[in-house]
Amino acid sequence: MRREGSPFQGLGAVFAKELADNVSSVRMLVLEWLIVLTALAALYGAITNLRTTTAEDPFLLLRLFTLSSSPLPSFVAILGFLIPLMAIGLGFDSVNSEFNRRTLSRILAQPIYRDALLTGKFLAGLATLAVSLTALWLMVIGLGLIFLGVPPGTEEILRSLVFLVIAIFYAGVWLALAMLLSIVFRSPATAALVALGIWLFLTVLWPMLAPALAQIIAPPDPRYAALGLDTPDTGLWTQFLLRISPNDLFGEAMLAILSPTTRTLGAVFLDQLRGALMGAPLPLSESIMIAWPQTVGLIASTIVLFVAGYVVFQRQEVRA
């Protein structure tokens, strides 16, 4: 059975309206301030640290992103933690609030398909996140210029741009998840709680659970333990399990992009070290190659979650 007409009719109108709603909402303002303030604190730590310790570093600007001064985590770690919160805040009530306000049937009685509504909402959310992250990125570069006084090199700018793109996709995963939950649950409160539960589980509990699970699946070999080494199998399983969490994928990709000396994200093989100058930075293209699987993983999860939401939404009854 084929339907007539374009599924994208009305997409622009939905996108513009949702973007305006997102940008002007109080909720967004609060989330933005939360992120800006914590990021500023992390940056301040990094800057004071950099001024006292680093004399010469070819990637001074990138250190701003990755350097942490206790008790504060690094800028990237804070983003890895807070981007999901922002995305969930934008998405958790995007569809169910239309049900509850009883606007859904009125909107769907206009000559558009449901596709346009859902896609428009998702793209508007993603655009909002992209705008906020870009603003944050500019803030970091600007502060770096002011306080470090060293103009960034081309490669640093390129690397930080790649960081920005990956961060947007990372936000996309959480936005798609939040929207899926907003379609499945009619009550925004339930959707928000479930989304926050998944977020806390994946960012806080999972890093602790994954090694434990890995030890159950592949018990540590006492011979390795006797030598004070980790069992390779257990290590591989730990990494495999950790990578289920988008948080881990984001962290790994960031490590490869923002620390140019990173040669591998998993176990190091001997042939990878052959002829390697230890501590020498890799070219950008090589770093991207290392971060590529993680990036693809983030993009794929975004698409899978969005499609799941799409399928559920298409089959849903519009009457409240």
Place this chain on the structure above:
Amino acid sequence: MSEEIHKEPTSASAATVISAEGLTKRYGNTNAVDNISFEIRKGEVFGLLGPNGAGKTTTILMMLGLTEISSGRIQVLGYDPARQPLQVKRRVGYLPDSVGFYDQLSAVENLSYTAKLMGLSLKERRFRIEQALKRVRLDDVAHKRVATFSRGMRQRLGLAEIIVKKAEIAILDEPTSGLDPQATLEFLDLIRELKAEGITVLLSSHLLDQVQRICDRVALFQSGRIVLMGSVAELSVQVLGAGFVVEVEAEGSGIAQRLATIPGVSSVERLTEDRFRMTAERDVRPDAARAVVAVNGSLRRLSVDEPSLEAIYARYFQGKQAGDVRHAA
């Protein structure tokens, strides 16, 4: 507003704008809408009546292609809503049951969002929205946030949306439920204006006297089926068996039996201790008065009712359980 000029429907006769045949909607094992067929003609006001959950809203959603049809066939203006929903939705306006708007936006902003979804240009949007708000008398609150609107105003705003769309068919789901009497009257006037413009109006309701006031034809729904369909006059003959309902208020013993013996009276119903309702094929008031006097009763009131939808409805739906009460002395 100018006269509508629309495309010749691809099939069905020009006078029929909506036709349904064997329309069925199943949820699991229950039939929400069970094998219904009807035709709606251009320019008429058609009422879908019935208790809540009888399948009225589901029928409406199937017309708009907003819910899938389990079996049967429906055509709206010659289009199939399941396959050509955009064509249907471009020409049909829908005011849902307790319609909602974006509270943080003004009336104009709400309308211009839906007008954008309709694909209207900026100039056209401005013009039509201004006109429509004037029509529903909301032009003085056009830039106020909808959060401050009363229910009646929201309903009128919903109607303005249909006017902006220049719809050929207006589908109104429970448009007057929850409105105060004044707002209801205003709203019914607006519906009449739509009809005067040649717009076909389909409305669902459980408020019978209002439906009776504006509907040309009605369809009575009961658990997913249309049990009765036609104009109010036709239905009253069909259900009440006669056109006259006489109410007698009188005190005395044996009045009911006496009334029942009057020639032409088909039934006598005892409403309270001293009130009786007779259904008859002619105006039996003089005979009723004589009957009361004959048993030494004191007659207080004697009235004749026009056939009302309420009586038809009550008779049809409650006839079965009320059967033992009627004819009781």
